[in-house]
Amino acid sequence: MELLSVENVTFRYPNADSDALKGVSLSVSEGQWAVLCGLSGCGKSTLLKLIKREIAPYGQMSGRILFTGKDTRKKSPAEGRNASSSANRGDTTAERSFLSDREAAEGIGIVMQDPEAQIVTDEVWHELAFGLENLGLPSETIRRRVAEMASFFGIEDWYHKKTFELSGGQKQLLNLASTLVMNPRLLLLDEPTAQLDPIAAGEFRNVLTRINRDLGVTILMAEHRLEEVMPLADRIIVMRDREDRALARTDDTAAGTNDGSILFSGTPAEAARYLNAHSHPMAAALPSATRVYFALTGGDIGWGGTLPAGDTAIPFTVRDGRNLLANCLDAAGSRTQSFASSENEGATKADNNRPTVLEARDVRFRYAKQSPDVLSGASLELREGEHYCLLGGNGSGKTTLLSLLAGLTKPYAGSIRLSGKKLSSFGTGELYRGNLALLPQQPRDVFVEKTIREDLENAFLRMNPSRDGSDTSVNAEMTRMCERLRITDILDSHPYDVSGGELQKAALAKVLASRPKVLLLDEPAKGIDVRGKQELAELLDELRDEGLAVISVTHDAEWAAAHADRCGLLFDGEIISEGAPGAFFADNAFYTTAANRMARGIIEGAVVLDDVIRSFRNNDGGAGKHDDPADTEEVTP
Amino acid sequence: MVVRPRRHPLVPLTILLSVLLIAMFAQTPALTAAAFIGAALYLATAGRTALTWRGILGYLILWLLVAVTNPLFSTGGATPIVFVNGRPYTKEALLYGIHLGGMLISVLLWFRCETFLVSDENRFFLFGRIAPKTALLISSVLRFVPLLRRRADAMRAAQTAVGVYDDPDWLHRTKSTMTTWSALTTWSLEHAIDAGAAMKARGYGLPGRTTYRTCHFTMTDAACIIGILALDAIVITALVAGDLDISYYPSIVTSPVNGRAIAGIIAYAALALTPFFEFLKEEIRWSFYRLKM
Structure with missing residues (x-):
């Protein structure tokens, strides 16, 4: 029997002018690992939330979702009508069975993208026990199950820690453990590794493999990066993205007859073939x-x-x-x-002649007098129009270096100069006007107003020293920027209501309003789908042609290899190796791209x-x- | 890291409450002295990591202040030492001030002891039994506060880098600060919604919620509590019978010393010194254990 079957589900958010999901039918059998893939905005998360009824979004839904053969909707007084309509459809059992609250909470577990947002209590042990307390289990049972889970996940070492002291990877493992402790049969995962660094993401996937293979837990996972999940999954379900659906493509043979949300479902190999044959945007994520x-x-x-x-x-x-x-x-x-990549060599030669915009020399930083140095003599030079990627493991001080370069924190030794002038000697209102801009890891931190438009208007107005009626030029500039970044249609949305990629572009528009010479990006490629990454890269290329210098801090070796002029590896408080991506990654054995690992010793360079x-x-x-x-x-x- | 006391947290809590309540209502220098010595010894050993010279000085100054100022307000004593502004500054009032200050300091010290006697986790547990909903609320608030602080820092940094705080116009600066705070409020509400969803997803709201208890109540714990209550009874008997009474004004009069009074003082001293002796016992046990290894 199918563990989960979704039957012809169509869903529309209130006040939306199109369906978020259309005609979705799929089934997942016990023990399977199924992956829902598609660009962001295709409805992956909406579908997962609809399956987990406690957090189902409000809106109009038709069709039904069955878990262990029982309807996941709450039994409502209006059920009589539904029962008769289902009888019309040929459903002989007029009295359908419904999932009880307890069955729903216990049987289906969910782990979402943001590790931080799902933790409820302040201590790890209590977090693990929380779900079991809700199920009303006696202390003895809770103790046994919590202990089992803690040792399965290897979290005995931080069992008594406060939850805010944990690293991102530990937090996400805790979320998984405290869901699994309830013994769910179906585990829903919504891009669970999107916010994690590659090492933590790998660890998380290892645990997922164990719980799928060793415990037989069924997994339905939404993911838009297929590099690592493809070999693990049993089935790939390809979802059509929203813009695509609006165009109602008809050249599609497999789904040519319908314009539903699901394009294809099959084994990873079949799905790969499908994506490739139809030049689906997700093919770039294979x-x-x-x-x-x-x-x-x-x-x-x-x-x-x-x-x-x-x-x-x-x-x-x-x-x-x-x-x-x-x-x-x-x-x-x-x-x-x-x-040997001839392009890369050419680029480096050209760079050597360009003037230096930002220079850090022997920068040292620590948080407190007694604590060890986070940075102990980091040096870095950035040339005009250059894109420098700063790589490094978790806690290597990448973000700290970035905030030093942005002038947000001060080094206790060493100097940072922008266009030959010390950062500290910039006067009030000078540094962040026409000089430096920083795009933080969470683009939403840039926004403080009710709509994106208000925020952008403020930012552009600030650049107009008179702040008087001469708004027309400011408005024109803003309009130009928005058109360039293609964010005109989201301007009136609340910053929390748009997708990650869109919000990032909007945030970029806001920080670029000050016409900086140097743009600092913290993890720009995190949690963004292939199309978003491509758009961002193209935009950065354009801006660099105009002379903007960019530093991006990233974990993403693929991103750095494809888009940087130079890469630097931060380790133990200093930048220990530096070079054009070709030479830089060819020298690395582990911290490098999948393509390089694949070609090592076979195709040199x-x-x-x-x-x-x-x-x-x-x-x-x-x-x-x-x-x-x-x-x-x-x-x- | 792991703080799992060998006694159920109810045991130290009973001692704490007994010592505190009796210290607050008893007017006997002997009992106050016992309370003070017990707390001081315990803090000096078990709580020495939290002890600072500034803290000790603070307590001494407070004590001195109460002792010295009491005669200025109360002139009831029969033996004046000096006259201040024509008012007698009496020996009895000074002694009463010393007693009063000592009592105050003892109570404060016992509150400090509480931190070491009952750990965070156990306090939550004790509280959770009485008011489970409130306990969960406190836990999620404790979870939320550091998050909020971190988000506020991140937002402030992001806004600084956008340049809103180094605006030459102070009015714009102030407005920006307020807008940032309001954005933080929006974030908090958003977080509350997410946290609510996460709670519901794990079955919060199902009927018959239980509270996970990490401590067991053993027969030894019961015996300990009965012992403590028995000591309480001895002290209270002496107090009620008036055997431990003392009056300071106009001159100091104490009740005649009898068996009940001595038993009461010994019982109270035993209560007040138990935490210290327990700690000492553990230390000695550990030293011997290491010696044998």
């Missing part, structure tokens, strides 16, 4: 190995070799990707090949996926297969 496979089999790059077909041949992990690459090279008759794919185009010419003379011209010597 694992690197999978994308290399499709690039090589696609024929677009003119590679002459053949690869095994069939679903089992599609690689998802770095390991499978390495095998694939090695086999391809074997077929071409060579064991390794090298790749390949850092981003394009490098790997292009090297095959080169190899094809180099190996002397002269089927396309145009390709041989592109070979780099």
Whole structure:
């Protein structure tokens, strides 16, 4: 029997002019790990919340959601009418069974994106016990189940800690543990690793694998980054995104007949094939190995070799990707090949001639006299128009360095100069006007007004020294900025009501209002889908062409490799290595992109996926297969 | 890290309440002295990490102040030492002031002891039994306060970097500060909604909620409490019978010393010194344990 079945569910938020979900039908059987994927705004979260009835959003819903064969809706007085309508549909059991409050709370658990927002109590042990207290269990049972869960998750060490002392990864593990302690049969996860750093995210996924494989808990997970979940999942459900649905694409063979929210559902291999064949935006979120496979089999790059077909041949992990690459090279008759990105080298040369805008020299910082240094002699130089990515593990001081560079905190030794002038010697109102701007990790912190428009207006007005009636020029400038960032249609929304990607763009508009020379970004790629990332990168490129220098602090090696001019690794309080992304990541063995890990020792110097794919185009010419003379011209010597 | 006392938290709480209540109502220097010595010894050993010279000085000054000023307000004594503005400054009033100050300090010290006798977790537990809803509320407030502080800092930093605080115009600056605070309020409400959803998602609101108890009440705990109550009874008997009475004005008159009075004083001293001896016992036990290893 299906554990969960969603039958033709359509949902619309109050006062919305279109359906958030349309004609959603899906089922998840016991023990499965299903992934809902789609761009943000496609309705993934809405669907999960509708399944978990305690937190179901208000709005109009039709269709029904069954859990263990029971309707998840609360039995209402109007049920008589519904029962008769279901009888009309051919449902012979007029009296349907409904899920009781207890069954609903106990049977379905949910972990959401923000680790902070889900913790209820102040101590870890109490948080674990909270759900069981609600179920009315006696202390003896609670003690046993809490103890079991604490040891399963390895949280004995911080069992007596205060919840606010925990790291982000620990908080999310605690959320998972305190949900699982209630013994749910279905676990709903809404982008649970979006706010975590890669190490913590990996740990979280390991635990998920254990609870799925060892405990048989069924998982339905919403995720828009497929690199790591693809090899773990049993089933991928692709959701159509909202804009797409408005266009009502008809070129779609699988879902051509309907315009519902669900485009495709199938095994990871089938889903990968589907995304690739339809050039769905989510295809860019597929694992690197999978994308290399499709690039090589696609024929677009003119590679002459053949690869095994069939679903089992599609690689998802770095390991499978390495095998694939090695086999391809074997077929071409060579064991390794090298790749040097000519573009990256060119970019670095140009940068060396540009003037320095921001310079930090031997910066040292600690929070208290007795505490150890967070930064012990960090130095950094940023040139005009450059995009510098600062990488580093959790707690390596990246954010601290960023707030020092932004002048929010002062170093106890060392100096920071902007255009040759010390940060401390900037007068009131100078530093954050035409010089420096910071986009914090939580873009919502930038907003304080009721609508995004008011906030932006204030920011742009501030730049107008007279603050008098000459608003027209200010307005024109603001309109230009909003059009450029494509946020015109969200201006009248409350900052909390728009998606993460949209809010980030709006926040960018606000901090750019001061026309800075240097833009500091804290984790800009966090929690944003592939399309949002691409848009942000394009925008930053444009701004850099105009001379803006950008520092972004990030955990995302893929982002840094693809978009930075230079990368620096912060470790133990200093920047220990620095260089153009090509050289920087080629030297790293672990802290690097999936493409680089895949190509290590096989294609030297390949850092981003394009490098790997292009090297095959080169190899094809180099190996002397002269089927396309145009390709041989592109070979780099 | 783990603070799980070997006694149920009700035991130290009973001692604490007994000592405090008797100290507050008894007018006997012997009992006050016992309360003071018990608290001072316990704080000097078990609570020495929290002890500062400034704190000690503060208590001494308070004591001195009460002792010295009492004769200025009360002139009831029969033996004047000096005359201040024509009013007698009497020996009896000074002694009563010393007693009164000592009592005040003892009570304050016992409140300090409470922190060490009953840990946070146990206080929550004791409270949770009486008012489970309030206890949960306090727990979520304790969770919320550091979050709010962190968010306020983050927001202030973000707003600083947008440049609202270094606006040359003070009126705009003030307005910006207020807007930031109101945005923080909006965030708080938003957080409350999220927290509410998280609570409901884990079954909050189902009938028959229980409170998870981390402590067991054993027979030994019961015996301890009975013992404490027995000591209380001895002291109270002596107090009610008037064996421990003392009157300061016009001159100091004490009740004749009898068996009941001595028993009462010993019983009270035993109560007041128990925390200290318990601590000492643990220390000695631990030293021997280490010696044997």
